[in-house]
Amino acid sequence: MAEHVKRLQDMDPLFTRIALIASFALILLMLWTIPSPKPQPYRPKKIREVKVDVVDQTEVIQEPTEPQVVQKPKQVVEAEEDEEVDEEATIADTDLDLDQQAVDTEIPPPDAFIPYSNAPVVVSKPPPEYPELARKAGLEGRVFVKAWIDINGDVKKVVLMKGVSEALDKAAVEAAYRAKFKPAENNGVPVAVWFGFTYNFTLR
16 A cells, blocks of 8 residues: 555645645635634623611600709688788788889980980070180080980980080080980870980180
């Protein structure tokens, strides 16, 4: 058998070419039939969901404090028929006068708005004393003041609004405190208000 087999170099070159072409074609066919690998996208590991239950805030319960001791009210004891009742042990008389009008204790600022239907009326307005130093210095002028007049018509506070000199201003304020008015009224009810007026200082 070995004698009939020819060596490769003794074979026909045409046959060799055909064999090489066939081998090359077979290789191409194999490469064509083998599927090409497809890249797979990266997928992260599945995260396990954790369920969180929301718990309402617990109410803080304070320990009860010790109850306060409440004194038992005294019972009223009726006097017997023959027993005399001490008049001094009865309720004492009070000095409360129900007919007395309330007096304003709080004075608002001079620029406060206070409604009234009738303005105060001057009852008496004593003139100020002309200071001797101001007279010798020849000081003259008009001093404007504002007075807080209560529901009784009395001047409770005086504020200097526009002055001339320290001496004349002081004399005007002192005179304003001595003035007397019929109080202002709002729908027939006396009200306390600020009221402005002037004092003229002139040398004759």
